[in-house]
Amino acid sequence: MPSLQRPRLAVWKFASCDGCQLSILDCEDELLALAGAVEIANFPEASSAISEGPYDLSLVEGSITTPHDARRIQDVREQSKFLVTIGACATAGGIQALRNFADVDEFVSTVYASPRYIETLATSTPISDHVAVDYELHGCPINKMQLLEVISAYLAGRKPAIAAHSVCVECKQRGNVCVMVQGTPCLGPVTHAGCGALCPAYRRGCYGCYGPMETPNMKSLAGEWQALGAQPRDIQRALRTFNAWAEPFREESEAHDD
Amino acid sequence: MTTKTIKVDYLARVEGEGALDLHIEDGAVKAANLRIFEPPRFFEAFLRGRGYMELPDIVARICGICPVAYQMGAVQAVERAFGIEVGGQLRTLRRLLYCGEWIESHALHVVMLHAPDFLGYPDAIRMAEKHGDVVRSGLAVKKAGNALMCLLGGREIHPVNVRPGGFYRLPTKAELAPMGEELKRARDQAFDLVRWTSTLPIPDFEQDYEFVAMRHESEYPITGGRLVSSRGIDIDIGDFENEFEERHVPHSTALHAMVKQRGAYLVGPLARYALNSQLLPETIQSLAREAGLGPVCNNPFRSIVVRALEVAFACEEAVRLIGEYELPEAATVPFEPRAGTGFGCTEAPRGICWHRYDFEEDGTIRAARIVPPTSQNQPSIEADLAAVAGSLVEADDDVIRDRCEQTIRNYDPCISCSAHFLKLSVHRS
Incomplete structure (x- = not known):
């Protein structure tokens, strides 16, 4: 009742x-x-x-x-x-x-x-x-x-249906062309979905405002950024914004101290 | 001696955390403090060492209700420091995005936060039981503003598309066309909203303000112009610090801004309207007359009418800008960073929002200073409170409290940048 x-x-x-x-x-x-x-x-x-x-x-x-x-x-x-x-x-x-x-x-x-x-x-x-x-x-x-x-x-009385994957999946769903393959550093591969891959749809790299996804491969992403010419300071700045204190972002940012 | 203290511990229907302390002694108001206890977040400190490209994304987070105001002031300062001009259709798109923010922010305040005061409701949801059409229509107007921000900015809160030099992605004419139709409907609803606000029971109360707003040679000011006042200030935005100063007072985490020579001043819809009403399109000027507004309005309670009028204007302006839009050749103006200082100032929904940044050669921020509208209005809010409470000292505490809350909400204070219910405790001796 x-x-x-x-x-x-x-x-x-x-x-x-x-x-x-x-x-x-x-x-x-x-x-x-x-x-x-x-x-x-x-x-x-x-x-x-x-x-x-x-x-x-x-x-x-x-x-x-x-x-x-x-x-x-x-x-x-x-x-x-x-x-x-x-x-x-x-x-x-x-x-x-x-x-x-x-x-x-x-x-x-x-x-x-x-x-x-x-x-x-x-x-x-x-x-x-x-x-x-x-x-x-x-x-x-x-x-x-x-x-x-x-x-x-x-x-x-049920569990919320909120996806735990990365922004990359949302880019595929939206039909965005990957901005990383065009040379733009992007935090999408390590960032929690939820925005609908907004920044890549607006032709810029994801800046991580949804914070780290579950078990992100931070080292691998930092390597990709370096291959695109990003300096340690650029990587640290990108990880130190709205979710700077979230553990994966924090630890990786500390690996790029000058 | 009779002393009483009226306290309001948490202001409601305002953005952020504030309270009110009123001290009444022998029938006179001795102090009226709008106490802002919003925890400080230190934007100006952590901006140092950040890059110019990050600036619009970071400063947006000062305020979820008016992020575009912060983004626009920031990119303007970057562009001025690096010696570039973003004009033509790129400027038009920025003004159009800003119209979206005026519409959503003002419609929120007029219908959801302020109107319930005049009709005796605790909120718009309960007001909707008897005034459902107005609430639904106000929400529809607000939604149109948000839709415009979503289209141009990607999302309504903390949009992602504004950058130094222009935008990341440009909208096509075909994308904008349906938005134009939605805004025409919103404009008609906004016109009715102005007429409705003019029928509200508005208290008689006037103050002799020094109005401060931007002035542009041909447009009602939104994205730029000179800084002018009703007592003769007429300066470039770069001279703001010569004319105005901020004072740190014990009862507030927001700094109080003053005209150095004179003291309190007022920014926001009343100031913009008083200093620029002749620049409004004839349709809006005629609507203003129909709503009983003269060329200057000194009654802060009547700001609800002026705010609604600015919604109608912003809808009309957005329709015009969309009609004239042609896709620019490039989304950005090319530039190189250089060492220097840049200033930015625009008309946020609540009034002028001023920025100054010093940049190193590579565009790294060396120093930042941001003066948001609510900290500029705080001394005027306190002067209004003292005057309003002064006329009511013999009234019941509940009456004083309600009218004082309404006095604060007249300003649509955005305390997050610098609250419709006040809990009251009274001490009588």
Whole structure:
């Protein structure tokens, strides 16, 4: 017998650009139907009606960069039955994890005249470093159709149908001519699918915004890049963007220190 | 002495994390602080040592709602530093992409975030129960803006197609033609949206702002021009730092920008409109009159009408640009990097977004400075809060809180670059 109670959805923000939660509001055709299928119980960016937890499904955007947020995520986990992290910040630390390779005090004084007002951690870390995560949706930004699939799968009590292969497979599906064979360095062979091979379709190399696929062959790809004339600095820069702190990208980038 | 403190711990229906502290003493507002606690991400620090080709992809991540604004300011600065001009149809395509961002960002704010304030709803979803046609129509307009960004940029959030010198891939006329038809429908819906916003119960409230916006000799400003103000500033964007300064205050991770000589100023739709309304097409000027707008609007609550008007304009402008489009011979203008400093400034949906980069000989970034619109508006937001709360000191805390939240949302603050519900705690003594 179906419950009359709709599942309660919460959307949380940590350090991020807001783009991944904006993906929900970008579902122009599905938004009102979504609001019928779940109770939007806590989504401050969209609504000032905030209901107390617990919540059935929590979508978490952003990374942990402050002592306050490190405590807050514990509270979010306690209130959430099923917790899904959305986007590169939440799953890998985001672009702000570049501080992890540098001196954060020096970063603060570069941007702010009075560094004493700023409270920050030395690192930006993914949510899974702090609490148990039930599902991770990759991308910078996430693909909104994949987000709807994750929510639909949750409502149906099944596993989300999200492919784990590389962008290369999506290029073949889309009919793109490989940009690597035309001499353009591309992170597609090691990058998680999900964007639909967007950059190669726009005649540029993939820049890895969906992060590493499962078991990527990083060494082999770095070799191909070198054969195309890429210098160690180019390889390191390419791996140190939005998923810089994801382990395969991080380790390979450290192999190309000057 | 009677003291009360009204606090709002987490602003809703704004992009990012902010709060409000209001201190009222003996019936007078002593302090009105918009407290921004969005965690800092240090873009200007980690941009150092990066390459010029990476710049548009990295700065896009400052904001998921207005990534094109950051990309455009960045490529403009690169091109200015390297001494190249991206003109003709390539410039047209950039303006067209930017129209897409104005449409989606403004439509989101007008219908989903701001309109519920005037009608007493917590969000657009509940507003849709009685105002379904408006919400659906607003979503359709927003979708058209996003579709334009997808076509020209690859995707609506963090588009991938803009690069120094031009684009990676050019759209064909055949690809753009159906987009033109969708935008014509969106334009008609946007015209109705402007008329609808003009019927909302808008509070009487005016402030004497110094408006700051870009000005172009022949176009309503989006992608470039000079920087002008309603009190006589008229400068090249490279002189921004002579005229404006940023101050770091204890209650905010966003820096506060000021006109050095005078203090607070205002950027965004009200400023653009006040300084450039004569450059709007006659159809849009006539729509403005129909909606009860004069040549200048000093009521920040009425910004919802001006924002809707800019949606109508952006749709009309996009239709025009698509109609005149001819496929350029090349997707990029050739150039070589060189050492130097470059400036970029464009009209983000929320107002001017200014950039400065210093480059080494090979185009590596040596220093970066970015001044986003919300940090420029923060002092004006606080001045509005003090004035609004000052007129309501005798009212219930809930009334003060609601009106103050609405005052903040008038600005469509994008706190991620620098929030519709405020949790309130009151201390009375």
